[in-house]
Amino acid sequence: MDGHGEGSTPAKKHKKKVPGCDTVKIRKEKKENPTSDVVPKSGSYKRQRIKKEATAEQSEEQNTEDISTNLKPDKCKVRSQTKRKKRELRKPDDENIKEAEEEVEAFDTIPKHLHLWMSSHKYVGAHVSIQGGLWKAAVEAKRIGARAFGLFLGSQRTWNSKTLEEEAAEKFRKTCSELGFESRYILPHSPYLMNLGSPKPDVFEKSRVMLVRELNRCHQLGLTLYNIHPGSHVGAMPVKKCLELIADGINYAHLQVPDVTVVLENMSCQGSTVGGRFEELRGIIDHISDKSRIGVCLDTCHAFAAGHNLSEDTGLQNMLDEFNKVVGLSYLKAVHLNDSKGKVGCRLDRHENIGRGHIGVEGFRQVMNEPRFNEIPMILETPYSSGYEDHSKEIDLLYSLCA
Known part of the structure; x- marks a missing residue:
């Protein structure tokens, strides 16, 4: 039993449930283009996770130079980035x-x-x-x-x-x-x-x-x-x-x-x-x-x-x-x-x-x-x-x- 219910054909049902969600393909595409919005057509958990990973990688590329460009920045990250920026721009x-x-x-x-x-x-x-x-x-x-x-x-x-x-x-x-x-x-x-x-x-x-x-x-x-x-x-x-x-x-x-x-x-x-x-x-x-x-x-x-x-x-x-x-x-x-x-x-x-x-x-x-x-x-x-x-x-x- 794999949790899909009695009398079901697990292999076929599994394939039907995640059409277009080829994780190997998605990972490959993300590696080639980390900022792309490659999101599976179904599966809300995976869709959120992939979106979150893409946002995080994009944030790293920006190197925290312009915090305001992040759509919804994490408050703790903003405070940390601000403090670091202040240290870098320390007054004479x-x-x-x-x-x-x-x-x-x-x-x-x-x-x-x-x-x-x-x-x-x-x-x-x-x-x-x-x-x-x-x-x-x-x-x-x-x-x-x-x-x-x-x-x-x-x-x-x-x-x-x-x-x-x-x-x-x-x-x-x-x-x-x-x-x-x-x-x-x-x-x-x-x-x-x-x-x-x-x-x-x-x-x-x-x-x-x-x-x-x-x-x-x-x-x-x-x-x-x-x-x-x-x-x-x-x-x-x-x-x-x-x-x-x-x-x-x-x-x-x-x-x-x-x-x-x-x-x-x-x-x-x-x-x-x-x-x-x-x-x-x-x-x-x-x-x-x-x-x-x-x-x-x-x-x-x-x-x-x-x-x-x-x-x-x-x-x-x-x-x-x-x-x-x-x-x-x-x-x-x-x-x-x-x-x-x-x-x-x-x-x-x-x-x-x-x-x-x-x-x-x-x-x-x-x-x-x-x-x-x-x-x-x-x-x-x-x-x-x-x-x-x-x-x-x-x-x-x-x-x-x-x-």
């Missing part, structure tokens, strides 16, 4: 810069305390997103009224990252130049996974490789500073040995990449992290071969949590005097501006918006009027919260504290 970098400036001008970026902003020797900014491309970080910094900015150079939560293409690097350099950001006021931040002080050989080696890759990115982007958290001994080795490992990783990276200065961030003394005490920062610096390429970034929240009471009138003065005595002010390259959710000496790394934490507005008044913080990047890393959807208000607040 100069036009991209112009577009970035126009995007910035669409926002109200003028601080309320413009006269203080213009006359100040303080370069306040914020850590900004790189979503949409590294160059977008400069655009966002300009939009919020920043004079400096921090950023990640890739994903901060993975050991591996894509190679930075030269086209993207050039676009970043040109955008920063056009928008007025000098490299000395841009402070990239290391990924959170990096631990140059790890007692685990595999983590230590991956951290060294990551640091070299990140410094290479800085060099490619024309940046001269790179901020890292020193590391953690995770309770498995003496602090002194941990400091030596960190210095070894930095020395190794310095030999691989020229020009970029590694900036050690002071920590909050939380857990087994090192760098919360100035003596630990000095211990790392002592083992660095090229001391012209090492520096320190002072984080206000971390310092407060480690026991430096910046909320007091003399708190900042006392901290900087100690820093100068132990480390040396010549190594001070940057500041991270963060209020603290925790109380002084709590050892908790919990950032809070300026004026909403235990350091308070008066503590930051001391910071903004401290001449030893002149001419270095001062980067906000505060959370987005109610009333602080971006960092523009905090930047304006800080400049309003300038005497």
Whole structure:
């Protein structure tokens, strides 16, 4: 039985059902003339299939140059073709810069305390997103009224990252130049996974490789500073040995990449992290071969949590005097501006918006009027919260504290 019913003669009935539908002949004719409308006289399924194949082949010959010529183009194909066409007709970098400036001008970026902003020797900014491309970080910094900015150079939560293409690097350099950001006021931040002080050989080696890759990115982007958290001994080795490992990783990276200065961030003394005490920062610096390429970034929240009471009138003065005595002010390259959710000496790394934490507005008044913080990047890393959807208000607040 072949499904044609009892008593039928299958061969004859089969021939009668598909008269003129010689598939071998059709395929041969289609091969010779793929755009021909060779359609069987019956059999709707085959007729639709052949018509569809002919349309697809015709579409391929047109090479998507004129989408409008397709009678009923597939929407997904049209979108894909449009995107490809846009990539092929990508604007020159100069036009991209112009577009970035126009995007910035669409926002109200003028601080309320413009006269203080213009006359100040303080370069306040914020850590900004790189979503949409590294160059977008400069655009966002300009939009919020920043004079400096921090950023990640890739994903901060993975050991591996894509190679930075030269086209993207050039676009970043040109955008920063056009928008007025000098490299000395841009402070990239290391990924959170990096631990140059790890007692685990595999983590230590991956951290060294990551640091070299990140410094290479800085060099490619024309940046001269790179901020890292020193590391953690995770309770498995003496602090002194941990400091030596960190210095070894930095020395190794310095030999691989020229020009970029590694900036050690002071920590909050939380857990087994090192760098919360100035003596630990000095211990790392002592083992660095090229001391012209090492520096320190002072984080206000971390310092407060480690026991430096910046909320007091003399708190900042006392901290900087100690820093100068132990480390040396010549190594001070940057500041991270963060209020603290925790109380002084709590050892908790919990950032809070300026004026909403235990350091308070008066503590930051001391910071903004401290001449030893002149001419270095001062980067906000505060959370987005109610009333602080971006960092523009905090930047304006800080400049309003300038005497």
